[in-house]
Amino acid sequence: MTAVAEPRAAPLLRPTLSLNARLLPALLLLPCLTWIAFFFLAPLILMCWRSLASEGFSLEAYSVLFTSPLFTKVMVTTVKTAAIATVFALLLAYPLAYALTISGSKVRALILVFVLIPYWVDIIVRSFSWLILLGDNGMVNKALMGLGIVSAPLQLLYNPFSVLLAMVQILLPLTTVTLFGGMLRIDRTLVTAAKIHGASEWQAFRTVFFPLSLPGVYGAGLLVFVLALGFYVTPALLGSPRETMIAQTIMVEASQLLDWPQASAAGAVLLIITTSIAAIYNRYFSLDRLWGGSDK
């Protein structure tokens, strides 16, 4: 064995910072931290507090939640809907993101514009547009009847199909951009190396590019899933009561039943579920990579 360990870069000696230089990062963070503290952390703590202490300290709100068959059912529907929407969003976004990575700068800019325009359109507008498309007098049914494929309008709205369709559409831009970011980080010369060593275009994709893109897929999956868990407008507009998701339940508890402890408890449970999924996920798929951390 003749290989010699290469010298590593010596750790940079941190120069002793003056007081000002040490205060600067804190000063830069201050506005953002203040904002988060007032408009995010404080309400969050207030919410948790309220769920525990409506009339003296009690876990009653939680025990009501977990014994209520309705809440359990809504929670299952929520997780199931979010999971299915995530899978479909990933399946649709992956080829699109791949096309973005391999295309030239002009085509790439064009695709990105078409991906991002819907992203800038408000979520309510996008949900409403599905009402127009899928309604009994909507474009889809009119076209189907006009072509004589069906005689009566199909029930395309207020079912799991319409909710999922709209959710996937709304989640698609974010999924695409996140996947694209991950794919850009893959060293293209690895694909070149695979080709010169005997791999066809497809083999190079299957054996090199695809496995290397999986961390990005896992990361995008989590991001989209967590986002999908909190959907409110879309299932409310396009779903029936059976497609009710947790955010709607919380809204009803808070604004119609005025049962704030109950709504807070449901919110806290959603928060706990979301963060624990993220934590477990991070343990296995090391999400650092998605945010530009080092590849492990």
Next chain:
Amino acid sequence: MTEFAAAAMASGAQLRLRQLTKAFGAAKAVDQISLDVPAGAFVSLLGPSGSGKTTTLNLIAGFLTPDSGDILLDERSIADVPPHKRNIGMVFQSYSLFPHMTVADNVGFPLRMRTQLSRQDARRRIDEMLALVQLGHLGTRYPRQLSGGQQQRVAMARALVSHPRLLLMDEPLGALDKKLREQMQVEIKRIHRSVGTTVIYVTHDQTEALTMSDVVVVMHQARVSQVGSPRVLYEAPANLFVADFLGDSNLLNATVAQICGDEFAVKIGSGETIRVARGTSAATQGGRAVLLIRPEDISVTTTAERAESQDVLAGTIRDISYHGDTFRLDVAVGTDVLKVKVARERGAGMERGDRVFLTWRSGVVRLLPAPDGMNDADNGDKR
């Protein structure tokens, strides 16, 4: 190049480039390059960045399609063959090992893609290759767990495992430090001798090209400037670019004063006359030319002890620096400044401002054609 053909082993392929041209937009990256590479030879493409050497390599690999011209591998045109069917091995500058595969899987990759070998046979080949690059014990590691030098060896093993008849190396040692680079040069030569594959080696490091190659192709501005063995290139450069690019050189503007037999008498800036063997130079009486003297060919004395048939230039030491193995002097001779290398014991007694005399063996001085801008006088004479 027949001397190399004899040394070539059966497993190397013969490579011919025919008028190969590739342009990116208006800029020609490779311009009408023709080259014959004998089977089994170690050939370096040497040149500064932007000279077209990497483009040439990418054309041979098939990552780029030539605009015109042809590439023949064993007399068969491969210009239209996709890279994965060319059966070429390649080592990349950044190694480009697959980070999600173990060392053994990296090395086995070409076997899985190109051959129908059984698991045991593939296993044996991988072990052979890892033994060849002296990494037999690291098969289960991942690339990120290896040092740069080790990754380089894995890249070599992967490139050679399917017994390609042509191996391309794109500045493979560029990322290593000097010690390790010298060690790997020896290693690569050893591996080349034992496998006999034809190697095309791209580098901008002249020492690397000179020490490793059978043939060096010096590239300049998308064209081949000169092809030859390292000795020929260093001792008989065909033009100013090659003379300047390889090693240290003193290049003095000169005018041919007189032609007598097979010798020129040329006049340099200081007005002194120097005799040069005619060799292959096409200079004519009164024509401009450039005189090449390598710094290590000059000897320095403090007294004018002129030997028979030797030229002597008198000068003053303008600068002296210590380089460990030698002293280097800048000696002003008239308007010219000559670089000179002096052995340690000689240089120890010299000082700035000393008056010295420069001499050299006859035959070490060469006359090169003057650069284009200076050719007018020349052309007038040739008419």
